[in-house]
Amino acid sequence: MENMSIQAVTTRDIRDNFKKYADDVTNYNDIVLVARPKGENLVIMSEKEFQSIQETNYLLSSPANREVLLNGIKAKSYSKKFSPEEWEEFIKNE
Numbered sequence: 001m002e003n004m005s006i007q008a009v010t011t012r013d014i015r016d017n018f019k020k021y022a023d024d025v026t027n028y029n030d031i032v033l034v035a036r037p038k039g040e041n042l043v044i045m046s047e048k049e050f051q052s053i054q055e056t057n058y059l060l061s062s063p064a065n066r067e068v069l070l071n072g073i074k075a076k077s078y079s080k081k082f083s084p085e086e087w088e089e090f091i092k093n094e
Contacts, residue, residue, distance in 0.1 A: 004029045
């Protein structure tokens, strides 16, 4: 996720300042937590952020796919970055 912030507001705040919060969500990728009575809170986020979460959930829903993705993340952390010169030398020696 990009630089996002989470704002906690009351239902009165959201009613009185909906445009401001909607602009923050769409322009700055903020997430707004609306605190409601009895813990029946809700979250307002951009459609882009929602779709990203949905895609992540889908990709991780299959145990086999989850394993492949996690192995890819582990492999990436052990990768080496080459300068253009190092890459040319590496290619010559392969």
